[in-house]
Amino acid sequence: MKRLERRDYLNWLIKWKNQQIIKVVTGVRRCGKSTLFQIYQDYLLQSGVEQSQIIAVNFEDLDFEDLKNYKELYRYIKTKLLPDKMNYIFLDEIQHVNEYEKAVDSLRLRENCDVYITGSNAYFLSGELATLLTGRYVELSMMPLSFQEFDAGLEEPHTALAEKLNRYILTGSFPYVLKYRYGEEEAKEYMTGIYHTILLNDVVKRLKIADVNMLESITRFLMHNIGNRTSPTTIANTLKSQQLKIDPKTVDRYIRGLTDSLLFYEARRYNIKGKQFLTSMNKYYVCDVAMRNMLVRSKDSDIGHILENLVYLELKRRYPEVYVGQWGSDGEVDFVAIENGNPVYFQVAQTTLDEKVLGRELSPLRQIDDNYPKYLLTLDEVFDEMNYDGIQKRNALKWMLS
Numbered sequence: 001m002k003r004l005e006r007r008d009y010l011n012w013l014i015k016w017k018n019q020q021i022i023k024v025v026t027g028v029r030r031c032g033k034s035t036l037f038q039i040y041q042d043y044l045l046q047s048g049v050e051q052s053q054i055i056a057v058n059f060e061d062l063d064f065e066d067l068k069n070y071k072e073l074y075r076y077i078k079t080k081l082l083p084d085k086m087n088y089i090f091l092d093e094i095q096h097v098n099e100y101e102k103a104v105d106s107l108r109l110r111e112n113c114d115v116y117i118t119g120s121n122a123y124f125l126s127g128e129l130a131t132l133l134t135g136r137y138v139e140l141s142m143m144p145l146s147f148q149e150f151d152a153g154l155e156e157p158h159t160a161l162a163e164k165l166n167r168y169i170l171t172g173s174f175p176y177v178l179k180y181r182y183g184e185e186e187a188k189e190y191m192t193g194i195y196h197t198i199l200l201n202d203v204v205k206r207l208k209i210a211d212v213n214m215l216e217s218i219t220r221f222l223m224h225n226i227g228n229r230t231s232p233t234t235i236a237n238t239l240k241s242q243q244l245k246i247d248p249k250t251v252d253r254y255i256r257g258l259t260d261s262l263l264f265y266e267a268r269r270y271n272i273k274g275k276q277f278l279t280s281m282n283k284y285y286v287c288d289v290a291m292r293n294m295l296v297r298s299k300d301s302d303i304g305h306i307l308e309n310l311v312y313l314e315l316k317r318r319y320p321e322v323y324v325g326q327w328g329s330d331g332e333v334d335f336v337a338i339e340n341g342n343p344v345y346f347q348v349a350q351t352t353l354d355e356k357v358l359g360r361e362l363s364p365l366r367q368i369d370d371n372y373p374k375y376l377l378t379l380d381e382v383f384d385e386m387n388y389d390g391i392q393k394r395n396a397l398k399w400m401l402s
Helices: 007-015 033-046 062-067 070-080 100-108 128-133 147-152 161-171 175-179 184-207 212-224 232-241 248-260 289-295 300-318 355-367 396-401
Strands: 022-026 054-058 087-092 113-119 137-141 264-271 276-286 321-327 331-339 342-348 374-378 386-388 391-395
Touching (some): 033 113, 062 070, 087 100, 100 128, 184 289, 212 232, 276 289, 300 321, 374 396
Antiparallel strands (some): 264 276
16 A cells, blocks of 8 residues: 655655754644654664664553653653664654643753654644744644645546546545545545544634534534635624524634634735735635535535635645735735745636636736736636736646646
8 A cells, every 4th residue: 555755744854853943743633744753754764763763652542641741751751762872752642741842842952852743733832832932843734635645646647637636626635535545435434533523622622612513603604615705703694694693702713713723724815015914804725625525515616616725725835825815905816825025926717718707817917017926727728828928827737736
């Protein structure tokens, strides 16, 4: 059974190897963090590191239940340390350890300790950790399989692009699904388990939510409205029309919980002219479109929003900053990706073979009077590479595979 190497993530770990700084890998549950550690440990062994130099603890394993106290954890690792060699310490799902940051920072202080930790949510990087470890860690934000990684793992590499996309949308991007060649129903059953674990363990327990049904209603609203501008007030008013009463502040709290769990990403709006961030009516995208389709019955006409979600996730992998672009009072560019202070603009559409649709999609990009790259991404296979006064049209699937 072929194991995906997740090469970009592996290279990141290799880059920071032996440096006296904590390596933090975050990502939604089951996106492959533990497997990445296994791949990296294999790399270390092949590079001459001895097995005795590797200390690995997974806090979801009952064998390590007694180490969920930071003092016990620290004592345990101290007994395993080799004094005259570098020790590679892997602490998986560290958020289960109370005040874990104290143990982790003490290990970091030792010159012969190279420390790696993972967590399945964003909030474990807040509070005490942010205070105690500021400037002492680097973070890798890991995501489920990209379309390129999914394609590399397929047993039928010569399948048509459209069929690959359909399978990606139906079975999802979680590595386990591809590893065991799950069909649509098996994938749905697997993702149902992930979804409920995220909701109950990473949101309900943490925020002490009593009304789980209301949380699910908000989750489904966000799933249904991927790519649409929304706000806590908008959601509260929509639910009120359905006889579900909730305060906008509570909606905002629930949304923060859902984004902290990494089930959703928030795309903030960015004023292109003024180079300012806008504080309201942001967009939300789900970490896996198949999970979204599992909860929200999708129509063929919805493929435009699904494609937009996939492009957003791909941009998150490629660029450190990704925003929704605002131009003037009503003009909108789907995405502005920024690297080293320089923007790249992206417009996304299912098809632009109709001249009116093409004109409409090009219009916001044409209004931007700078010389930074501008792309129009579509599913068109006819005339999939065109240039409109510097705006490059590309087939979105080929772009994701490039």
